[in-house]
Amino acid sequence: MLLSARASPYLPLRRLICRCATSGPDISSYKETFARRMAMAGIKPHHRIAMGVSGGPDSMALCVLTAGWKSDGFVRRDDVSGYVDGLLGIVVDHRLRPESSDEAMLVRDRVHKMGVRCEIVCCDWPDGRPKQGHLQEAARDKRYQLFVELCMKQQISVLLIAHHADDQAELLVLRLSRNSGVMGLAGMPFVSQLFPQGLSLNQGVLLVRPMLEFSKDDIYKICQGSNLEWVEDPTNKSMLFARNRIRSSLTNLSSSVFWSELQNLISVCRLTRSYIDKICRELISQSVTISEFGYATIDLEKLQPSEIDDLCLSHYLTALVQFIAQRHRPVRGRSSRLLVEYTRGMPCKNFLTVAGCNLSPEPGSKGRKIVVSFSVNSLDSSNNDASTHYKYNCLSGFQFEGTKLCTEVRDIIREQHLCSNILIGDKAKVPFLNAKNPTDILTEAKKLNLVGDFTLRNLSFLELDEQKRFCSSKEASNDSSVLHRRTFKGALRVQLKPGQACHFLGRFLVTYGANDTAINRNASHFCQFCEASAEREVVIRHMVDADWLFLKRVSSSCNIEKVSTDAGTSNQLDFEFSDYMVHSAAKALKALRLIPASARRALPVVVDDQDLLLSVPSVGFSCCPCINVVADFRPRVPLGGGHNSYV
Numbered sequence: 001m002l003l004s005a006r007a008s009p010y011l012p013l014r015r016l017i018c019r020c021a022t023s024g025p026d027i028s029s030y031k032e033t034f035a036r037r038m039a040m041a042g043i044k045p046h047h048r049i050a051m052g053v054s055g056g057p058d059s060m061a062l063c064v065l066t067a068g069w070k071s072d073g074f075v076r077r078d079d080v081s082g083y084v085d086g087l088l089g090i091v092v093d094h095r096l097r098p099e100s101s102d103e104a105m106l107v108r109d110r111v112h113k114m115g116v117r118c119e120i121v122c123c124d125w126p127d128g129r130p131k132q133g134h135l136q137e138a139a140r141d142k143r144y145q146l147f148v149e150l151c152m153k154q155q156i157s158v159l160l161i162a163h164h165a166d167d168q169a170e171l172l173v174l175r176l177s178r179n180s181g182v183m184g185l186a187g188m189p190f191v192s193q194l195f196p197q198g199l200s201l202n203q204g205v206l207l208v209r210p211m212l213e214f215s216k217d218d219i220y221k222i223c224q225g226s227n228l229e230w231v232e233d234p235t236n237k238s239m240l241f242a243r244n245r246i247r248s249s250l251t252n253l254s255s256s257v258f259w260s261e262l263q264n265l266i267s268v269c270r271l272t273r274s275y276i277d278k279i280c281r282e283l284i285s286q287s288v289t290i291s292e293f294g295y296a297t298i299d300l301e302k303l304q305p306s307e308i309d310d311l312c313l314s315h316y317l318t319a320l321v322q323f324i325a326q327r328h329r330p331v332r333g334r335s336s337r338l339l340v341e342y343t344r345g346m347p348c349k350n351f352l353t354v355a356g357c358n359l360s361p362e363p364g365s366k367g368r369k370i371v372v373s374f375s376v377n378s379l380d381s382s383n384n385d386a387s388t389h390y391k392y393n394c395l396s397g398f399q400f401e402g403t404k405l406c407t408e409v410r411d412i413i414r415e416q417h418l419c420s421n422i423l424i425g426d427k428a429k430v431p432f433l434n435a436k437n438p439t440d441i442l443t444e445a446k447k448l449n450l451v452g453d454f455t456l457r458n459l460s461f462l463e464l465d466e467q468k469r470f471c472s473s474k475e476a477s478n479d480s481s482v483l484h485r486r487t488f489k490g491a492l493r494v495q496l497k498p499g500q501a502c503h504f505l506g507r508f509l510v511t512y513g514a515n516d517t518a519i520n521r522n523a524s525h526f527c528q529f530c531e532a533s534a535e536r537e538v539v540i541r542h543m544v545d546a547d548w549l550f551l552k553r554v555s556s557s558c559n560i561e562k563v564s565t566d567a568g569t570s571n572q573l574d575f576e577f578s579d580y581m582v583h584s585a586a587k588a589l590k591a592l593r594l595i596p597a598s599a600r601r602a603l604p605v606v607v608d609d610q611d612l613l614l615s616v617p618s619v620g621f622s623c624c625p626c627i628n629v630v631a632d633f634r635p636r637v638p639l640g641g642g643h644n645s646y647v
Contacts, residue, residue, distance in 0.1 A: 024221070024223075024224030024225040024226070025224060025225045026225060027221065027222050027225035027226060030065065030214065030218065030225075031065060031069070031072075033214070034065045034066075034069060034211070035069055035072070037211075037212075037213065038069060038208075040190075041190065041191050041208045041210065041416055041645075042191075042411075042412040042413070042414070042415035042416035043158055043206075043208065043412060044073070045069060045070045045072070045074070045075045046073070046075065047086065047157060047158055047408065047412070048086040048087075048088075048154075048158070048408075049066065049070075049086060049087055049088070049156065049158045049159075049160060050089070050090055050147070050150070050151050050154075050158070050159045050160070051063060051087070051088070051090065051159070051161075051162075052090055052092070052143070052159065052160070052161050052162070053089040053090060053091050053107060053111055054091070054092075054107070054233070055091070055103065055106070055107035055110070055230060055231040056162075056231060056232065056233060057220055057223045057228075057232075058163075058164060058219050059162045060110075060223055060228045060229075061162065061211070061214075061219045061222040061223050061226075062160060062162040062210075063089060063114055063116055064222065064223075065211075065222065066087060066116075066160060067084050067114060067115055067116050070086070070087055071084065075087075083112075083115055083116060083117040084115055084116060087117065088116075088117050088118070088119065088150075089108075089111040089117065089118035089119070090118070090119055090121060090146075090150055091108050091118060091120045092120075092122075092123065092142075092143045092146055093120055093122045093123065094123045094139050094142070094143070095122060095123050095124075096123075096129060096135070096139065101122075103231070105120065106231075114228075121146040123139075123143075132240065136241055147159055147194070148194045148195070148196050148205050149196060151205045152196055152205065156205070157205060157408040157409050158205070158206045158208055158412070159194065159205050159206065159207050159208070160208050160209075160210060161207060161209050162209075162211055163212060164212060164214045164216060164218070165213060165215045165216075165263060166216040166247070166250070168188060168263075169250055169262050169263070169266070170243050170247050171188065172185055172262070172265070172269075173246045173249075173250070173459070173462045173463065173466060174242055174243065174246055174466065175187075176438045176463040177242075177462075177464075177465075177466035177467040178467075178470065179437060181311070181435065181437065181438070182269050182272050182273065182276075182311070182432040182441055183276065183311075183315065184330075185266070185269040185438070185441065186266070186269040186270045186272070186273035187269070187270065187646075188209060188212070189644040189645060190208070190212060190645050190646060190647060191206060191207070191208050191209075191644060192206075192207045192641075192642065192643065192644040192645075193205070193207065193409075193641075193642030193643050193644070194206075194207050195636055195637050195642065196636075197636070203409045203410065204409070204642060205409075206412055206413070215259075242466060242469070242470065245469065246462065246466060249465070250462075253458055255454065257454065257455070258454060258455050258458060261450065261451045261455040262451075262455065262459075264450050264451070265445055265450050265451055265455075268431060268432070268450055269441075270647065271430065271646075271647075272431060272432045273646045274645070274646045274647055275427070275430045277640075277644065277646070279308075279316075280312060280316045280319055280640065281640065283303060283308070283312070283316045284319070284320070284639060284640065286302050286303070287300075287302040287303040288639075290639070291599070292632075292633050293599055293603065293618055293619075294324070294507055294508065294602055294618075294633045295324065295371055295372060295373040295595075295596065295598075296320055296323070296324055296371075297362055297370070297371055297372070298320070298343070298369060298370040298372065299368070300346045300348070300367075300369060300370065301368050303343075305344045305346065306344055310340060311434075313344075314336045314339065314340050317331075317336075317339040317340065318330075318336065318339070318355075319639065319641065320372055321339065321354070321355045321356065321357040322355070322637075323635060323637070323639040323640070323641075324356075324357050324373065325355060325356030325357050325374055326506035326507050326635055326636055326637060327355065327356040328637060328641065331354075331355045335354050335355050338352060339352075339354060342359060342370075343370065346367065347361070347366055347367025348360075348367040348370055349367055353375050353377070353378070356374065356375055357375055357378075358372075358373045358374075359371070359372055360373075360596065362596065363596065371598065371599065373596060373598040373601075373602060374507065374602035375598075375602075376492075376542050376601050376602055379505075416645055417643075431444055431445075431448060442459065442460070492541050492542060493539050493540070493541045494510075494539065494540040494541075495537050495538070495539055495540075496510070496537065496538055496539075497512065497537050498512055498513065498536070499512070499513070500512055502540060503636060504540055504604045504631075505542075506635065506636040507602070507633065507634075507635050507636075508604045508618070508631045508632065508633055509631070509634040510540050510617070510629065510630070511631075512628070512629050513629070513630070536608075537609070538606050538608060538627075538629065539606070539607050539608065539609065540604050540605070540606060541604070541605060541607060542602055542603065542604060542605070543600055543601050543602070543603045543604075543616065544601070547605055547613050547616065548592070548600070550613050551585045551588055551592070551616075552585075554581055554582055555582060555585040555586040555589055557577055557582055578624075580624065580625065581623050581624070584620065584621050585621055587620055587621070588616055588619040588621035591619040592616075592619055595619075603616065603618045603631075604617070604618065604631050605617075606622075606629050615627050615629050617630050618631045618633075
């Protein structure tokens with residue numbers, strides 16, 4: 001029998017252990033549904049899989065279903081440990097409560113008893129505990145970061161998370177209260193990609209939610225039928241968090257009709273989103289060209305923006321600017337409208353800066369092509385994790401290239417695409433394409449008989465109730481909002497030593513190869529740069545106008561003078577330019593003239609500690625052949641945010 005676990009507000013917040021009777025319901029139908037969903041995701045039992053495990057009923061049910069699915073697929077167990085091969089549970093100790101470490105070990109031991117290998121990863125909070133209003137968001141971000149890092153380390157291509165249908169319902173109400181459109185109301189994707197915050201090859205880890213068809217009641221039945229123990233986290237009862245308030249309100253609505261219609265609404269929103277994603281991919285392949293210098297070009301004659309629905313065009317443009325800026329916050333409201341209006345104004349004549357990007361007519365295109373480039377002026381105000389830099393030893397930092405992990409992820413995505421494309425209908429069968437807001441969506445849903453009056457009234461009530469709470473909490477936190485804003489000090493300058501690499505602004509992979517000064521001295525070429533130590537540090541920053549002027553001076557064979565840059569004024573060395581330097585500068589200028597001015601400013605350049613320009617690796621300039629720096633446009637997250645599926 002399932003035990004009821006409710007925490008008293010007057011007791012410490014400790015997880016409560018729950019058990020069920022030795023006999024429970026038959027779970028064979030749940031196993032069949034789980035196996036079908038894994039097949040739809042393109043995942044096979046032989047794939048290496050990790051699972052996020054909290055110890056709650058959701059994740060414990062996920063563990064037992066996944067272990068059983070692998071065993072049914074003839075995956076053997078280790079002869080010594082008894083663990084299922086290729087399956088790992090990951091428990092995150094957030095270290096936000098004194099007892100969290102003990103609880104993490106308890107959960108790990110329980111997962112081990114299920115025949116699943118399990119590891120604990122711990123969160124570090126170098127800037128202190130997150131503020132209350134940002135606690136859940138910060139914990140979630142940190143948790144997924146640790147998931148991806150461990151998966152990449154252990155060459156695991158698939159991460160399973162135990163989200164279920166009730167979670168989707170809570171998210172629908174939450175996003176209704178935040179005025180989301182159909183893209184947001186589609187909820188969490190069935191399959192998506194996570195990318196590490198360091199260097200990667202755009203494959204990442206596949207995040208799969210195979211239990212989205214199961215309700216919370218189903219989860220409990222799986223735990224009962226498997227004779228599992230789990231823990232109930234009392235923080236899930238706290239009314240401080242929006243999700244908990246919504247969950248409590250939804251629990252009071254026990255009508256089967258309400259829940260059935262709610263799931264119907266979510267399913268149709270997901271169908272619409274799948275259609276929009278498909279159209280977006282097609283438009284990108286037809287009309288977008290990505291330059292090796294870090295900018296994109298939109299061919300308006302191929303795009304024909306006036307013939308595209310607002311929703312599809314907005315999603316297309318959002319995907320493009322998020323890719324170029326490597327800024328993955330949603331682009332909404334006024335920014336989205338500006339993008340659509342600008343693109344439809346063919347021929348384009350003006351300039352637009354929005355969402356971390358500059359949009360401008362391509363020179364010589366008569367306004368029929370648009371250049372989308374990264375805006376260096378938006379760096380200070382952008383919540384862009386790509387502005388945080390990660391250093392890797394270039395001898396060992398790129399071991400994922402060509403490995404089984406990348407190939408496996410590509411194969412799974414290819415198979416999943418085949419399944420999802422079959423289920424996506426044509427435009428005539430897709431609703432909500434013209435809906436401007438949640439009210440329009442609910443009204444159309446009522447006309448289509450997706451929801452009845454009872455469901456519509458209750459959804460509207462829940463939406464307004466949470467909207468009022470959100471607005472009041474937002475007003476209360478306005479004074480302290482600055483305290484929670486992310487800052488990126490020194491985000492424009494990164495120091496590198498020989499043998500290191502960095503992902504500059506999440507866009508360019510910059511590697512600094514080790515020098516052999518002895519070889520350089522024996523070579524026919526020799527200059528003051530060759531005298532630099534093999535341990536000499538360089539600085540990576542973005543290009544400024546003074547760098548362009550410096551290259552012109554060099555190509556004209558003028559002596560270096562004192563140059564003022566945006567990064568500060570520095571004393572340059574006084575010396576004659578070598579023939580190599582002059583030739584290199586002339587070649588670089590020729591290449592730079594073909595790059596739009598807005599895109600040039602986002603190129604990485606190499607300078608010394610006095611801000612003397614040493615190299616512009618993207619266009620082949622260097623002061624000396626012994627400066628071995630290479631820059632490749634390799635964004636952390638690929639165009640479109642990676643693979644995702646909502647079917």
